[in-house]
Amino acid sequence: MMGNMNVLVATDGSKYGRWALNWVATLPFVEPVKVMALHVLDLRALRPLRGPFLSQADSERYRQKEIQRMEARSAKALKEAGQQFASLKLKGTARKEQGAVAPTILKCAPKRDGLLVVGSKGLDALDRFMLGSVSTDLIQHATCPVLVVKGEAAPLRRITLATDGSDASAKALEFVLTKFQPDRLIGKGGRVPIQVTVIHVMPFIRYPELKDAGHSLVERSLQKLIKAGFTAEAVCQLGKPAEEIMKVASKHRADLIVMGAKGLGAIARFLLGSVSTRVVQHSSCSVLVVR
Numbered sequence: 001m002m003g004n005m006n007v008l009v010a011t012d013g014s015k016y017g018r019w020a021l022n023w024v025a026t027l028p029f030v031e032p033v034k035v036m037a038l039h040v041l042d043l044r045a046l047r048p049l050r051g052p053f054l055s056q057a058d059s060e061r062y063r064q065k066e067i068q069r070m071e072a073r074s075a076k077a078l079k080e081a082g083q084q085f086a087s088l089k090l091k092g093t094a095r096k097e098q099g100a101v102a103p104t105i106l107k108c109a110p111k112r113d114g115l116l117v118v119g120s121k122g123l124d125a126l127d128r129f130m131l132g133s134v135s136t137d138l139i140q141h142a143t144c145p146v147l148v149v150k151g152e153a154a155p156l157r158r159i160t161l162a163t164d165g166s167d168a169s170a171k172a173l174e175f176v177l178t179k180f181q182p183d184r185l186i187g188k189g190g191r192v193p194i195q196v197t198v199i200h201v202m203p204f205i206r207y208p209e210l211k212d213a214g215h216s217l218v219e220r221s222l223q224k225l226i227k228a229g230f231t232a233e234a235v236c237q238l239g240k241p242a243e244e245i246m247k248v249a250s251k252h253r254a255d256l257i258v259m260g261a262k263g264l265g266a267i268a269r270f271l272l273g274s275v276s277t278r279v280v281q282h283s284s285c286s287v288l289v290v291r
Contacts, residue, residue: 004034004091005179006114010105010134011037011094013077016119018084022153023286024117025088028181028194033115035092037081040104041074043067102137110144117147120280139261139280145175145290148280155184159196160249160257162241162275165217168260172290173221176258182229193231198222199248200234201241242278254285261291 007024011017024035046066074096081094097104109116118135139146161176163169176196183191198221200214218234225232237244249257259276276289 005029005031006110007033007035007092008105008109008114008116009035009037009081010116010118010138011039011077011081012119013039013073013080014119014121016121016149017077018080019152020117020119020147020149021081021084021088021090023147023149024115025090026153026155028156028184030179030181032091035085035090036108037078037085037092037094038105038108039074039077039081039094039096040101041070041096041098042101042104043070043098044100046070102134102141105134105138106141109138109142112144114144115147116142116144117149120148120150120286135280136277139276139289143291145288147288148286150284150286154255156180156194156255157184158252158254158256159194160245160252160254161196161198161221162245162257162259162279163198163200163217163221164241164260165213166260166262168262168291170260172258172260172288173224175288175290176230177224177228182225193229195252196225196230196232197248197252197254198225198232198234199237199245201237201239201244203238241275242282245275245279246283249283249285256286256288257283258288258290261289 009017009020009024011020021035021037024033046063078094078096084090085092085094097108105116105118116138118138120135135146135148139148159176161172163173180194183193186192198218200218202214214236215234218236222232222234235248237248245257245259248254257279259279261276276287280287280289
């Protein structure tokens with residue numbers, strides 16, 4: 001019997017936080033998932049109001065009012081998350097923690113065999129939740145895969161999978177093979193395979209061996225995906241990795257980009273570490289970064 005995969009969803013009451021929970025309910029997981037929605041309240045980020053005509057008492061009154069407003073919004077976000085759990089029929093709980101946002105999320109995130117889900121943007125700057133910058137911190141420091149949600153959830157039809165031969169990109173392939181069902185429901189009980197486009201980006205270097213190795217790498221990934229029940233196709237491109245990955249994802253209308261957190265390093269010119277950050281920041285579709 002398979003155990004539940006632990007999934008932590010960072011929520012701040014914004015539409016991106018709500019979308020993140022919807023994504024968890026919509027993704028075609030093989031295993032059932034156990035979800036925790038986490039709202040982080042960072043009161044330390046609240047700056048006192050200062051001015052030449054403001055007394056200390058006025059400043060403190062403002063601070064207390066802001067704390068009450070943030071507490072009220074936190075309670076509202078948790079209540080909405082609880083209602084979402086019920087409507088989505090998700091197994092899980094919602095909780096609040098106080099502290100700096102990114103470190104608190106990382107402290108509560110699954111360590112390895114789980115998933116962290118976060119919106120690409122959050123509430124306004126006054127609320128200090130800034131999921132946009134937080135998501136960059138999380139993909140760089142989390143020990144588990146991180147899904148950065150860019151839009152509303154829809155059934156997963158098309159995946160763009162980036163590979164460069166590194167351990168991280170091998171784990172990205174393994175995540176797709178072991179965590180996702182290879183097909184999705186359509187109509188009355190019918191199923192259709194999920195399409196995976198495997199992309200390998202090669203640098204502008206005249207080494208035929210490098211080109212052959214890239215094609216071989218992609219071919220091995222294709223065979224594994226097809227054997228598992230996905231439909232798959234290969235794309236080998238020359239150019240800058242982040243730009244080419246996003247270009248292919250856009251051309252193939254991908255619902256999700258899956259990639260490793262770190263690549264082979266400067267020698268291979270793929271630098272998946274910085275590439276994954278760039279893709280997360282600039283991609284129009286959601287991105288899953290695996291480590």
